[in-house]
Each structure stands twice: as structure tokens, then as C-alpha cells.
Amino acid sequence: MPMLTDPSLKYLPYPAIPFPADYVRRWPTQRTTVAPTWLSTDLRDGNQALVNPMSNETKLELFRALVKIGFKEIEVAYPSASEQEFKFVRSIIENGEVPDDVSLQVITPARPDLIARSIASLAGCKRAIIHLYNAVSPVFREVVFRNTQEQTIDLTLNAVRLVKKLTEEETARSGTHFTLNYCLETFSQTEPEFTVELGNKVLAEWGKASPDDKVMFNLAATVECAPSNHYADMVEYFSTHINQRDSVVISIHPHNDRGTAVAAAELGLLAGGDRIEGCLLGNGERTGNVDLITLALNMYSQGVSPRLDFSNLSETVALVCKCNEMAIPVRYPYAGQLVFSAFAGTHQDAIKKGLDAQAKRWEEVERIGKGTKYWSMPYIPLDPKDLGYGYENLIRVSSQSGKAGTAYVIKQTMLLDLPRRMQVSFYKVVQDESERLGKEMTAALINSAFKKTYCIESKPVGRLFLHSYRLFPLSPSTREPSSPMSDYSDDISQLTPGDEDQTIMRFEGEISVDGTKRTIRGDGRGPVLAALDALRSSLDLTLTTGESSSQTINTDNLPHAKVATFIEMSLEGTSPSKSGVGSIWGVGLSSDVATSKCRAVISAANGLIGDKKFPAAKMIFSPRPALSQRDSWLGEVRLRAGRLTSENDKYESLKVKTAI
Known part of the structure; x- marks a missing residue:
């Protein structure tokens, strides 16, 4: 049958609460500032x-x-339902599993034989709660039990009398302290x-409620309708009309039929x-009980201690799922x-x-020693580290992500803070790879793509x-080189060709060209321009520089700080767009x-050369090594003549290996 076009012909709206016309509700102006008492009913209702x-x-x-999480009240069984349930209650009491500050709760319907069995299960427990229940709504009174309101009251009070009598007798025998939790x-x-x-008749029949020994009233939204x-209106009405309010605990027991x-x-x-009565992850009949984890962490994220410890939430979730043979959505x-x-x-941005x-x-708070490290983050209301x-x-x-996400992964895994224009450039690489693979780009895949794109390896990669x-x-004056400066270092900001503060220097490098x-x-002001001149003069590769930046990387697992250099380059005669x-x-x-810097130049060159053909190695003049004293006359001749060598010759006596 299809859905009705007019559901009012079939379903009644909820009735109004009989507040006076001029009544002002209290709950909309209240704020939760302390945690409630928590009752886990995972072992019973769940x-x-x-x-x-x-x-x-x-x-x-x-x-x-x-x-271990910190629950002080736990509903452990329905002991009159089966021998297994009864034995569980007895086992945890007799084996000393129940801490002195934890109260065990068991549930029983308002039937004399089942009440007696339930109370017997708790003998010897230091703190016990009897959860006595019967359905009281019109649909149950009239359809299920065929009772009037008066008959429902009589049934309830008879059950309360029996609970009172049997618990007092058990207290006299074993010393167990009992609390009544009457569930409407x-x-x-x-x-x-x-x-x-x-509720008021139950209070009167119990007859011994006090601020130090309260009666609980479980206001169950058995079906959320x-x-x-x-x-909230119903709870407030009950709370403001029940007698002996200071001797009453109002216990909230919502179900999740409407998802709220x-x-x-x-x-x-x-x-x-x-x-609050509920279960971890909201396990329960139909759509479940209220989820205690969500409730507790909602409070926690507002600065209210829930007095429950979910510091290792993934472990707790795994255990609950295992015990209940269930799974939860990834967006839970x-x-x-x-x-x-x-x-x-x-x-991501x-x-x-x-x-x-x-x-x-937070660094400023630590520096001045004042203030609080408040958590304030877009999209993330709670620090994940607090939950393990x-x-x-x-x-x-993924292919739907942006530059910020990719840059974040690189920063977290490789400690590199990419310049903004470089973020745009590298994300295109990641996006293309994600579309090619048809899946999410993990940190490992992103790192691999980064190293491959920028030829970051300790062994030959790329064409250069x-x-x-x-x-x-x-x-x-002479443009002749003096002693080598292998430890030369300067400020990264000095990369522009017209900077007169930089020393003119010669770059002499041994590189692999296609293996x-x-x-x-090459010569230039500073190592970058000198290296660029070497590429131009030796490989006919003319490049121009754009933006550049540097970063110092300090980590505990590195003996020395490392420097990262980022240089944007393009082929001569091209005009990169504003986006890069x-x-x-x-x-x-x-x-x-x-x-x-020199490695950054070669890295960029690899990305620009494509399938360019390089000229053959030039023949250059190189002096012979010094001769012995007895051959000095011959040395005069040979030094003046020199010899023609190929660029491929190795200068082992001059070569300085770069640090890896």
C-alpha cells in the first residue's frame, strides 16, 4: 500500500501537555553544567x-x-527470565567483581513470583537497585491488559508493597541496601x-523516601512517538508536580524510534x-536505546566532564561491536x-x-605562561587526541579534494610546508593520479607521487x-676561481638575478644525463643562478625562476636540521598563469x-625538459696533474699545452660529494 497523501486520516498528532495558559517552561532556558548519573543497561536492555x-x-x-569506563550503576540482568541470567548476577557478586561504589540493577515486571526471584539474585550485593516496571499508557491498559486506571494503580501498589517487604527482609539477612526504581x-x-x-501513590506506598535515600522514577519513552x-514538556510536568521532589531521582530512558x-x-x-539510562552505541530494541557515548561526549565537547572515560574510544567501540555482534556506520x-x-x-582548507x-x-599561551589552550577548530568540535x-x-x-588536503598530508608525513602556488601545482598531480587509480590517495601514495614528481631520491631518478x-x-676582476667553497651557504631570499649582494661564483657539478x-x-650570483647557467651553457636548457621559499626542518630523529628549498621555474619565453x-x-x-638550492634547480629542470634532446658533451681545457721534480722540465711543456678532455672525465681530486 502506498503512503497516504493525507496521513492525518490515519495518524494522530501528539497531545498537548496540560500546563496552565500562562505557564512559562523552564527547560528552554536551562543549561547542563554537571553530568547526570549514568545507568548502563547494555547487559540487560541491550x-x-x-x-x-x-x-x-x-x-x-x-x-x-x-x-573501567566509570559507570557506577549497571543493569546487569533480567534474573527471573532464565537460569543463565540469574547465575550471571550471582557469579559477579560471589566472585568479587562488583566494586563497593558500583550499584547493580536488575529488572522485574510487577509479578510477585518474578519479583521474589529478582531480589534473591542480589543477595549479598552492597548496593542494589530493583527496576520494577509495568506499562501504564492507554493503549496498553485498554488493549494489552484490559485494565482501568484504578486497576493499574492497584497492580502497581501491590508490587511496590511486595518489593518493600522482600528487600527489607533481604537487607536484614545480608546487609544489601536496596533502592526502588519504578518505571512507568x-x-x-x-x-x-x-x-x-x-507516581505520588508509589511514593506514599514506599513510605521511606528521603533526600539521602531517594526513589527513582524511570520516565521511559518506550516508543519515541x-x-x-x-x-521535555512531559518530564518537566512530572518534575514540577511529583511530591517530595528532593527525595526523587528522575531517570530519563529514551528510545530512538524517531532518531532523536x-x-x-x-x-x-x-x-x-x-x-540517564541507555547503552553504548545505542544498542537496543527496534532503533535502539539512547547512545551513552554520544551523550557523554556531547557534554565533554562543551566543557562539562561526563565522569566517564572514553580515552581509548576505538578499543571501547571494538569491544561493544564484538560483544553485540554488530557494526556501526563509518559516519556514526x-x-x-x-x-x-x-x-x-x-x-580541508x-x-x-x-x-x-x-x-x-597555543604556542603563545606557553610562551607567556597565561591563558588556556582552548580547542577552536573548523568542522572538528572535539580534539580527536582526547579519544585516543x-x-x-x-x-x-580523493579526486574531489583540494590543494589544502594534499598539502596537509605532506606537512604531516614529510614535514614540508609547501608554498601556496606549489600546493596548487602538486594537487593537480595528486588529482590525476587519484582519477587514474580510481581510489583514495593514501598518505603513502601521496608521498610516493611527491618524491616521483620532484625526483627526491638518493639514487639517480629522472633524466638529470x-x-x-x-x-x-x-x-x-679576473673571473678566475679561487679555493672551493663546498660549505657555502646564504640566505634563501637571495635568488633574484639582480641582487648585487651575492658573490659571483662558479658551479661545477657532476650529473647524470640520461644515465x-x-x-x-656555469657562473652566476649565488648557487642557483650559477647552476642555471651551467644547465644553459652545457645542456642548452634555459630556465627562469619564479617564486621561491625555504624551510628549516628540525626533528628529534635527525642529528642535524635539514633545509628544504622550493623554487618555481619555467622555460625561457613562457609566461606562467597566475595560478601557476x-x-x-x-x-x-x-x-x-x-x-x-642546487638540488631544487635540478628537480625543477627534470620537470621541464620533457623529451628534449641534449647536445653532446663539450671538450674543455683541463690542466694535467703536477709532475715530480725530476720531470719538471717536461711539465713546463705539458702544462702550457694542456690536453683536451671530455666533460665525462671524472675529477676525483676535485670532486666534493654532496650530503645526502
Whole structure:
């Protein structure tokens, strides 16, 4: 049957709460500032919803985890439902599994035989809670039980009397302290006036509620059938009309039929709730109970301690999923694998900028010793590290991502802070590779693409590879080289051709050209222009420089700081666009500034040469090595004549190996 065009012919809207006309609701102006009392019902409400209920061994494993997380009230079983359930309660009590500050709760319907069995299961426990329930809404009274309101009240009070009698007897025997938790099952579908009437009669029948020994009222949204604000109204109505309010704990128990259990729980607390009942990850009948992890971390992200420890959330999630034989969506709040991940370029850009800005703020707090390191990040409301995660999953790169995401991965994994124009250039490489592979670009794939694109290897890659080089300062008058300056270093800002402050020097480098070693030479102001001149004069490759920057890399696992040089270059006669189309970036890494510059030049050259054919090696003049004293007369002749050699000859006596 198709959906109705007019559903009002079939479904009734939720009824109004009978507040006076001039009543001003309190809950919209309230704010949660302290954590509620938490009741985990994973081992009972959650367990009874499983296709394959947990074994007692599995329940024990989960019980221990709940205690470790910090739950002080745990509903452990429905002991009258089966012998296995009864034995579980007895085993954790008799084996000393229950800390003195943890209360065990068991559930029982309002039936005398089942009540007695439930109370017996708790004998010897230091703190025990009897969860007594019966459904009280019109649809259950009239259809399921065929009871009037008066008959429902009588059934309830008879059960309360029996619980009171049996618990007092058990307390006298074993010393167990019992608390009554009366659940108005289907509370959210019950007339508000009747819930208050029934609650006040239960209080009177129990007769011993006090601020030090309170009675709990479980206001169960057994079926979530109205908006969260309606549930909050019902809770506030009950809270403001129940007698002995200072002797009452209002316990909130939402279900998730409308997908708003978390909102209902949060509003229920504002409306007067003191306690939350739910399960980790929201396991439970139909769409489940309220998720305690989401609730707790919502509070935590607002600066309110939930008094529950989810410092290793992934471990907790894995355990709950194993015990319940379930899985959660990758986008599930806080616990999903992708909840702290951004694939969209605009999101990635905001996160990268946010991390950079926050790092500066926090450094300033440390520097001046004042202020607070507040978390303030676009798209990420809570620091993943607080939950045991790292930042490596914050930005994931696909063909739909942007330059910021790729740059973030490079910075996190290779410690390189790419210039903005270079980010644009390299992202195009990553995007093309992602489309070619048809999948996400992992950090490993991005790093590999970066090294391949910019020829960053300690062995020959690309058509050109710099093995070694020497720098000689040249005499301004004679242009002749003096002693070599292999440790030459200067400021990276001095890259422009017209800078008169730089020393004119000669670059002499041994490089591989298509696998064959040869020597190239060139002169210029500083190592960059000298290396460019060598490429022009020896390989007929004329390049022009664009933007450039450098970065010092200091890490604990490196003995010396490294310098990264980034240089944008293009072929002579071309005009790169404002976005960088038409230019190529080069990257050089070394512990020596000059070496990093020279490597950056060769790196960029590799990206620009394409399939260019290089001229053959030139024949250059090279003096012979000095002769012995007895051959000095012959040396005069030979030195004047010299000899013609190929650039391929090696100058072992002059060569300076570059640092790797």
C-alpha cells in the first residue's frame, strides 16, 4: 500500500501537555553544567535485543569494561527470565567483581513470583537497585491488559508493597541496601496527570523516601512517538508536580524510534532529569536505546566532564561491536571511522588553516605562561587526541579534494610546508593520479607521487641527477676561481638575478644525463643562478625562476636540521598563469643550504625538459696533474699545452660529494 497523501486520516498528532495558559517552561532556558548519573543497561536492555544474546563470559568482559569506563550503576540482568541470567548476577557478586561504589540493577515486571526471584539474585550485593516496571499508557491498559486506571494503580501498589517487604527482609539477612526504581513503562504515551497521580501513590506506598535515600522514577519513552520538545514538556510536568521532589531521582530512558533519542535525553535533563539510562552505541530494541557515548561526549565537547572515560574510544567501540555482534556506520557520531575525516577541498582548507592558527595560539599561551589552550577548530568540535585518535585521519585525499588536503598530508608525513602556488601545482598531480587509480590517495601514495614528481631520491631518478658539485667564488676582476667553497651557504631570499649582494661564483657539478655522467659548469650570483647557467651553457636548457621559499626542518630523529628549498621555474619565453599553469616547482633537501638550492634547480629542470634532446658533451681545457721534480722540465711543456678532455672525465681530486 502506498503512503497516504493525507496521513492525518490515519495518524494522530501528539497531545498537548496540560500546563496552565500562562505557564512559562523552564527547560528552554536551562543549561547542563554537571553530568547526570549514568545507568548502563547494555547487559540487560541491550542484551535482550540481540539476535544472539551474550554468553555469561561475554557479559563479564563487557561488565568489566563498563566498570573501567566509570559507570557506577549497571543493569546487569533480567534474573527471573532464565537460569543463565540469574547465575550471571550471582557469579559477579560471589566472585568479587562488583566494586563497593558500583550499584547493580536488575529488572522485574510487577509479578510477585518474578519479583521474589529478582531480589534473591542480589543477595549479598552492597548496593542494589530493583527496576520494577509495568506499562501504564492507554493503549496498553485498554488493549494489552484490559485494565482501568484504578486497576493499574492497584497492580502497581501491590508490587511496590511486595518489593518493600522482600528487600527489607533481604537487607536484614545480608546487609544489601536496596533502592526502588519504578518505571512507568510507555510514559511518553501516557496522560501526564495520570503519571503524576501514579507516581505520588508509589511514593506514599514506599513510605521511606528521603533526600539521602531517594526513589527513582524511570520516565521511559518506550516508543519515541513525538518530538523531543514534547518529551521535555512531559518530564518537566512530572518534575514540577511529583511530591517530595528532593527525595526523587528522575531517570530519563529514551528510545530512538524517531532518531532523536539523544536530543530527547539532553532536553529531558534540562527539564528536570537527574539520571540517564541507555547503552553504548545505542544498542537496543527496534532503533535502539539512547547512545551513552554520544551523550557523554556531547557534554565533554562543551566543557562539562561526563565522569566517564572514553580515552581509548576505538578499543571501547571494538569491544561493544564484538560483544553485540554488530557494526556501526563509518559516519556514526564520535565512534565512526570517518567522523573526523574531511574529503572536500573547502573543508580541508579550513581544517588546515585552523590547525595552523591554533598551534600559534597555543604556542603563545606557553610562551607567556597565561591563558588556556582552548580547542577552536573548523568542522572538528572535539580534539580527536582526547579519544585516543591521531590527526592523520583528519584529511583524506580523493579526486574531489583540494590543494589544502594534499598539502596537509605532506606537512604531516614529510614535514614540508609547501608554498601556496606549489600546493596548487602538486594537487593537480595528486588529482590525476587519484582519477587514474580510481581510489583514495593514501598518505603513502601521496608521498610516493611527491618524491616521483620532484625526483627526491638518493639514487639517480629522472633524466638529470646531481651526484656532486663544487662552488668557487670568482675574482671580480679576473673571473678566475679561487679555493672551493663546498660549505657555502646564504640566505634563501637571495635568488633574484639582480641582487648585487651575492658573490659571483662558479658551479661545477657532476650529473647524470640520461644515465651517463658528465660535468657541467656555469657562473652566476649565488648557487642557483650559477647552476642555471651551467644547465644553459652545457645542456642548452634555459630556465627562469619564479617564486621561491625555504624551510628549516628540525626533528628529534635527525642529528642535524635539514633545509628544504622550493623554487618555481619555467622555460625561457613562457609566461606562467597566475595560478601557476606553465611553471614547474623544484624541491631540494639537504643539511646544507647551498646543496638544497642546487638540488631544487635540478628537480625543477627534470620537470621541464620533457623529451628534449641534449647536445653532446663539450671538450674543455683541463690542466694535467703536477709532475715530480725530476720531470719538471717536461711539465713546463705539458702544462702550457694542456690536453683536451671530455666533460665525462671524472675529477676525483676535485670532486666534493654532496650530503645526502
